Amino acid sequence: MADAQQISLTIEGRQVSVAPGTTILEAAKQAGVLVPHYCYHPGLPSPSSCRMCLVEVEKAPKLQPACVTAVGEGQVVHVFSEKALEQRKGVLEFLLINHPLDCPICDKSGECELQDYVYREGPARGRLHDPKRFNPAEDFGGDVLYVTNRCIMCTRCVRFMDSVAEDTVLNVSERGDRAVIGVFEGKGLTHEWAGNVIDICPVGALLSKDFLNKARSWELDRTPSICPNCSQGCNAIFETRDNQVVRMRPRSNTEVNQYYLCDSGRLDYRWMNRTDRIEAPLVRRGDRLAAADWDEALRAAALHLNGKRAFVLASPMLSNESLWMLSRLVEKTGGKGAFRVRRGPEAPLPGAPDLALRAERAANVRGAELFGFTKTDAPLAGMADGDVLVIADHDLAEADVAELARASAVIVIGTVLPEAARQAIVVFPSTNMAEEEGTFTNIRGRVQRYQQARSGPGMSQPVWWAVGDLLTFLGEGAGHYSASETFDALAAARPEFTGMSYETIGLKGQLMAGSSEPAGTAG
């Protein structure tokens, strides 16, 4: 947009130019000033009801709600003037009179916007000498528990269900200070995306039953990642405590998932913490698999692969880096690759453009196809008799296990050893996606990075690392020392990724050459 069409104003002494129609609150964000607020959420319509964001605009007779007031040319806005601070202090005192102040037992403590603003700007002591109102907690269905007493009636949850999920389940029941969030008769928060009300709740009123009393928020380590549970590639934060993933939450990306994550995605993280893992390379000695070091296992695998074609059964949950290295193994041996993807019903979020829990429940279907793996429900059917079957973290679900007998040898690179693959001659321990860094390519061709959230068990390594060394043993100089270096080699080799690197991809991802996201996605 040309500068002539921009509106210039001063917020807390900082000059900022924004598009006409921008609210003072959003303009302040651009100026680096956070206007405290509760009911406002960038993804929802604003009722301007919490009255927390009232700011002083010079020449205006009254304080103005920053969340719904459009900027005006030459406006001078004060967010922290005495008048604005006094008013916010008042709002905070009102919000606290019926709030139980049970922070020590509240899951939201440490990441609570009421706590934050009261700490920063609230009154030092309350003036309430009368009993507080009490309402019992209520199970809202799905993963959501409503702790009524903590609710500040910002109605973000009601508006999310109405205008984003488009499933009218929640309401404001009663009036005055008797008002509570209600659930319509016979309904519950069972919508696939309903769990988002927990994240958008600014206080501890809506809690995840799954996460209930599991950890204090300040004990958590947070890692930017990608939800691996379908091909949408929603940006996520993995939260870990004592090396265990304990919660997955959305990370905002207006190009992909706005501010949201579906329930199927966010609740499917326990597999990342599995303890029945392969911890060391295993090599077959007679009728048993014995622990070995990497060199010995790599040498054994290379011996079996020498002169044979590799048939690679790959998991569509593997990174671009791993799948590309596997594709090089296929190429080197003149073999083939295939994969199977688990499916489920698609569940869109109607109020967000092009966002759905996708039918294909794996993170990198697009990448697997791109690197030459054939998507099929009978992945072993393509294997020629006498091929060396390389199973790359594939669970063999629904694979015809009898087919395994047609392979001259079975090599497993994986997190766990499927029962059906006990006949393997070599087994390499690999990390799962939470234990490594890498990239996925989503359904629209967006390449997105995920970072390591926990450490892998024992001697496990990423698949790309194992395959790289294996190729080295096969006489192909292919060893890379980091995921980003592997990606650089990939980007140099594949035109779709030309010019990309971990730096250019950043935390928001980057579209592959020739890909596009549908119009309507913010850009």
Place this chain on the structure above:
Amino acid sequence: MGYPHKPHPRETPILSRHFGDAEARTLDGWKKRGGYRALEKALGMTPEEIINEIKESGLRGRGGAGFPTGMKWSFMKHGDGKPHYLCVNADESEPGTFKDREIMRWTPHALVEGAAIGAYAIGAETAYIYIRGEFTEPLRMMGAAVKEAYAAGVIGRNAMGTGKRVDVYVHKGAGAYICGEETALMNSLEGKRGNPRPKPPFPAVAGLFAMPTTINNVETLTAVPHILNEGPAWYKAMSHSSPKSTGSKLFSVCGNIARPGNYEVEMGFPFKDFLYDVCGGPPPGRRFKAVIPGGSSVPIQTMEEAEATLMDYEGFIAQGSMLGSGGVIVFDDSQCMVKQIARLARFYAHESCAQCTQCREGTAWTTRILERIERGQGTMEDLDTLLSLSKQMTGTTICVLSDSCATPIVSGISKFRDEFEAHITGKRCPMGATAAA
């Protein structure tokens, strides 16, 4: 219940002229009394001509805010290609106010006529009359009148045979005070929870169904036919003090007074004469103590203030209050002001829509404090807290319900502080009264 009194000689019965006259309720009876002449005339005029007449008359909104009606109508842009709507605010819920009820009970056609003229003037083909749910008799009367008017072709597709369309619908509210707030009324009409909307956008830009909308009070619209019939100069002449307040005004009088009821006087009438002469003064053996002159949302007046007041928009402001809706609540010396103020606060706490923090929490909190003081368990610190909370509740919310709760608290404490202190120091109500449960 019939109409309880014959007009006092000092009244000016214009809107109330036919109160108590059952025949005026029917279309024929109404026509016999000069009804629908103004509508016929109006449909022959251009909307601009009507608006100019109303502007000229000085008519101001009778619902409480006193906004000039002609100017409000002129905000509606003709020819914008959008449907326009007229909303008639018949949700009269302001405690102490019951004038619109009588208009609708006795002269329903006066409102149909006024609404039809108003709709035509703002370029609307549809008028919705939003009637308070508890008003069962007015609802019945309005329903019958609208039906009759349709059957006679007075309104409808071809109103008065002029080819112009004016539809009038009667809508029953569900009994929430807040639905008398104009934007909450629109939400309620749309089938949503009656929550006030943030302004802007103002109703003239995006109101009912997001279309340009004007909302007028029953009494305001009922005055319109008289202005068109008699001319703006006639209406303007009914002004005794301030030239900005013209015409006649209905006052609903209740409380400790000899003759409660509805009275219609000209703007600028002396309030002292009104209370002592027209309404008959205090009950026998009693003295007036205080007056809330314009519905429960306006500041309480002491008798010194009330007796010095001239009854118009400016006159009430000059004496520390507001004309508001014209609901006069009178207290005599048997009343405990703490109890009365606690009762008002409880009303607002009950009716708060729960959107804005200050209102949702503030109305309930101030009620709890006031009730505690009333029980004799208050402290002097509570009075400071009440004034501080009232300040937080004024001018900070979407609508003025929160301000309305703060108003009697602030005026009550400042004007009757001795009664509050007597409760606190004596640890009981000196009048022996207790707050109603």
